[in-house]
Amino acid sequence: MKIVKSRMLIMSEAAQKKTPLYDEHVERGAKMIPFGDWIMPVQYTSILDEHQAVRKNVGMFDISHMGQLIAEGKGAGPWLNEMLTNNIDKLAVGAGQYTFLLNDKGGIIDDLIVYRIGDQKFLLVVNASRTDEDFAWLDRHRLVGQVSNLPLAEVRKLEACATKDIDLTNRSKDFGGVAIQGPKVTELFVDLPERNHIADLELEGMPISIARTGYTGEDGIEVFFRASDAAKFWNMVLEKGERFGIKPCGLGARDTLRLEMCYPLNGSDLSPERNPIEAGLGFFVDLTKPKFIGREVLLKVKETGPGQKLVPFRMDGKAPPPRPHYSVFSNGGCIGEVTSGTLSPSLNYGVGMAYINAPHSKIGSKIEIEIRLQKFPATIEKKPLYKKS
Amino acid sequence: MNVPDDLLYTESHEWIKREGDNIRVGITDHAQAELTDVVYVEPPKKDRQVNAKEAIAVVESVKAASDIYAPVKGTVVEGNKELESNPALINTDPFGKGWIFVLKIDNPDDLKSLRDAAAYKQQIG
Numbered sequence: 366m367k368i369v370k371s372r373m374l375i376m377s378e379a380a381q382k383k384t385p386l387y388d389e390h391v392e393r394g395a396k397m398i399p400f401g402d403w404i405m406p407v408q409y410t411s412i413l414d415e416h417q418a419v420r421k422n423v424g425m426f427d428i429s430h431m432g433q434l435i436a437e438g439k440g441a442g443p444w445l446n447e448m449l450t451n452n453i454d455k456l457a458v459g460a461g462q463y464t465f466l467l468n469d470k471g472g473i474i475d476d477l478i479v480y481r482i483g484d485q486k487f488l489l490v491v492n493a494s495r496t497d498e499d500f501a502w503l504d505r506h507r508l509v510g511q512v513s514n515l516p517l518a519e520v521r522k523l524e525a526c527a528t529k530d531i532d533l534t535n536r537s538k539d540f541g542g543v544a545i546q547g548p549k550v551t552e553l554f555v556d557l558p559e560r561n562h563i564a565d566l567e568l569e570g571m572p573i574s575i576a577r578t579g580y581t582g583e584d585g586i587e588v589f590f591r592a593s594d595a596a597k598f599w600n601m602v603l604e605k606g607e608r609f610g611i612k613p614c615g616l617g618a619r620d621t622l623r624l625e626m627c628y629p630l631n632g633s634d635l636s637p638e639r640n641p642i643e644a645g646l647g648f649f650v651d652l653t654k655p656k657f658i659g660r661e662v663l664l665k666v667k668e669t670g671p672g673q674k675l676v677p678f679r680m681d682g683k684a685p686p687p688r689p690h691y692s693v694f695s696n697g698g699c700i701g702e703v704t705s706g707t708l709s710p711s712l713n714y715g716v717g718m719a720y721i722n723a724p725h726s727k728i729g730s731k732i733e734i735e736i737r738l739q740k741f742p743a744t745i746e747k748k749p750l751y752k753k754s
Numbered sequence: 755m756n757v758p759d760d761l762l763y764t765e766s767h768e769w770i771k772r773e774g775d776n777i778r779v780g781i782t783d784h785a786q787a788e789l790t791d792v793v794y795v796e797p798p799k800k801d802r803q804v805n806a807k808e809a810i811a812v813v814e815s816v817k818a819a820s821d822i823y824a825p826v827k828g829t830v831v832e833g834n835k836e837l838e839s840n841p842a843l844i845n846t847d848p849f850g851k852g853w854i855f856v857l858k859i860d861n862p863d864d865l866k867s868l869r870d871a872a873a874y875k876q877q878i879g
Contacts, residue, residue: 413791547794576844617790617817683838685794686814707816708793737812 366623376418383430385595393613401494403430405616416710419581419622421724422610423547426619427604429595432496432537434489434503440530441485445654448506448658449479452651456481461561462575463649465641466491466499471662472637473644475499476629478578480563488563488574490587492516492631500535506658507531508586528717541595545602548620549609553602557586571598580619581628582749612667621707625751626697627677627718633689634704634718643720645748673701674726677746680734684741686719688732694733694740700725705733709750715743755878756783758849763874764825769849773856776831779866781813781822781844784878789815792844797833798855804828806864811854812843813828821864826864828857831834866877 381404390397395406406427408415418424430519436445446453451464459556461480468474470745491499499734551557554575558564563576571594590598603611620630629635629644641650642663648664677696687706693697706717717734728747733740757763762770767785771778786792794814804810809821810830828849833855837843844852869877 407817408790411791621816624772685796685812686816688819708814710816 376611382430384427385592386427386543386599387598389596390427390613395613395615398616400430400616403493405430406613408615408617409613412615412621413710415612415614415618415676416613416621416636418610419547419583419614419618420711421532421547421613422547423545423553423585423606424542424612424614424618425606426546426601426614426616427542427599428544429541429549429592430493431542432489432491432493432499432535433540433542433589434491434496434500435532435534436480436484436503436535437486437490438505438530439482439485439536441487441532442481444507444531445479445487445586446654447502447656450476450650450657450659450663452654453479453481453487458483459558459562461488461563461578465646465649465659466502467640467657467659467663467676468637469658469662470637471640471659471666473631473635473639474502474637476631476646478576480576482563482565482574483559487606490576494632496535496537500533504533507533540589541598541600542587543602544579544581544585544587544619545606546579546581547611548587549581549606549611553606553609553611554586559723573598577618580628581622582628582751582753583622586665587609620705621710623721624705624707624716624718625709625711625749627750629675629718631706639675639720640666640671643673644664644675652748659711672721672723673720674723675704675718675720676726676728677748678732678734678743679709679746679748679750681731681742681744684715684734684743685736686715686744687736691734691745693719693721694735695725695730700732711751713750716746721745755787756849757875757878759871759873762783762825762847762868762870763877764823764868765787765877766823767826768823770825770865772865775862776851776856776858777828778856779822779825780848782874783848784844786848786852789813789818789820789844791816792841795834795837795841795844795854797835797837798830800830800832802830804830804857806867813841813854822854824857825868826857826859827861828859831858833858854856 390406398407439473449464466474686708691703693701701721705721709716730745796812798810806823812823
């Protein structure tokens with residue numbers, strides 16, 4: 366047997382960064398794997414057990430690898446509204462929204478959550494693998510204000526006269542973070558902020574930010590704290606959560622949980638070659654805003670309709686689990702490609718997402734997934750694949 | 755990790771049990787732990803003729819698909835059908851009910867190329 370690792374889990378064998386919770390993972394016997402530049406726990410005991418712990422009780426994930434950028438200043442709000450697709454004007458202080466950072470072609474650089482944490486102060490929680498790229502892109506556009514298409518040489522000339530009313534800092538190294546997810550989170554923590562809101566407080570001497578967000582489809586929170594408090598916070602939650610059946614969880618369960626909900630994974634389902642409309646995420650794009658990077662392209666896509674659409678599907682009958690890059694067929698012709706796939710632990714059949722030629726992408730359509738040169742029947746489903754009973 | 759002394763092993767983590775002219779093959783305790791939860795198994799079809807190191811079965815965990823190789827040249831006598839409905843047997847009983855296939859071997863001398871428990875233990879550290 367050769368252990369063939371999936372692309373999702375191994376994006377680079379290069380330098381491995383450790384989160385402030387690395388020692389805790391190793392001590393508890395987690396299986397550690399490279400994930401982008403990071404070394405992260407893929408599971409502690411079993412992906413299936415950790416998945417069920419989150420669906421039925423509560424589980425905790427290390428998300429310290431995710432990036433935190435802070436934009437602040439008089440110009441920060443209007444500027445971010447031209448950088449991101451969703452409408453920041455809709456955010457009261459303490460509220461957050463899912464949004465996209467697009468390139469000039471409307472392709473997705475990153476998907477992220479932006480919170481208004483002060484009148485003129487914003488926190489962007491971004492994907493680990495994109496943090497540096499996001500920062501560089503934003504910083505470049507901060508310097509030139511509203512000019513987005515200039516070559517770098519021109520940007521340098523403009524640096525001297527850059528506006529001073531937007532501060533942008535990358536605080537990723539200063540913070541650790543965990544996601545605590547599952548129906549029992551409200552027994553473990555009281556007085557939580559509302560859904561998609563964030564609040565600052567102090568817990569046992571630790572200053573923390575709690576956001577009512579997640580990537581699992583269950584009620585839950587994402588908590589950020591000083592990197593130096595990471596181990597203390599982690600162990601405190603595991604101890605207090607013991608009577609609720611809390612389990613530390615790895616990236617394996619994080620992936621199966623998010624896929625059952627059809628939440629996209631950047632690098633698999635989203636990429637600079639794909640835009641939010643074809644990804645079926647137009648809800649998070651406000652085309653009524655007069656200006657933002659990618660807007661012109663998205664208006665056109667909206668008008669003509671996307672060539673392909675990202676759709677969820679399920680395997681019908683007995684079949685191997687679908688995997689990224691498997692081809693999708695209809696009536697003998699190739700109509701698309703799988704971007705995410707797994708055996709759904711909650712549903713006990715294979716599920717996935719695929720970009721499929723628009724005419725074939727209707728809910729209920731019968732398709733075939735090619736697995737090891739054999740075609741297996743599947744059906745295009747509605748989002749989410751898993752619905753809480 | 756459990757590495758029974760009475761079995762032979764391959765570098766690619768299959769175990770081999772001699773049963774007269776046949777061998778029974780599965781994956782080791784170490785391999786199942788590396789794979790994590792097995793959710794799908796495709797055992798080889800009866801009567802298939804296979805070469806040494808040919809990929810003849812597939813074991814899939816939640817996160818990846820892995821090929822299983824024939825340790826030596828031979829003909830498939832039987833694939834473990836029970837794994838199709840209960841793939842987790844590979845995790846719970848890798849050296850017992852989690853066997854994957856039985857092979858009638860062409861030449862018993864071929865088995866000399868396989869490693870013993872001591873050598874396999876050294877390999878997996």
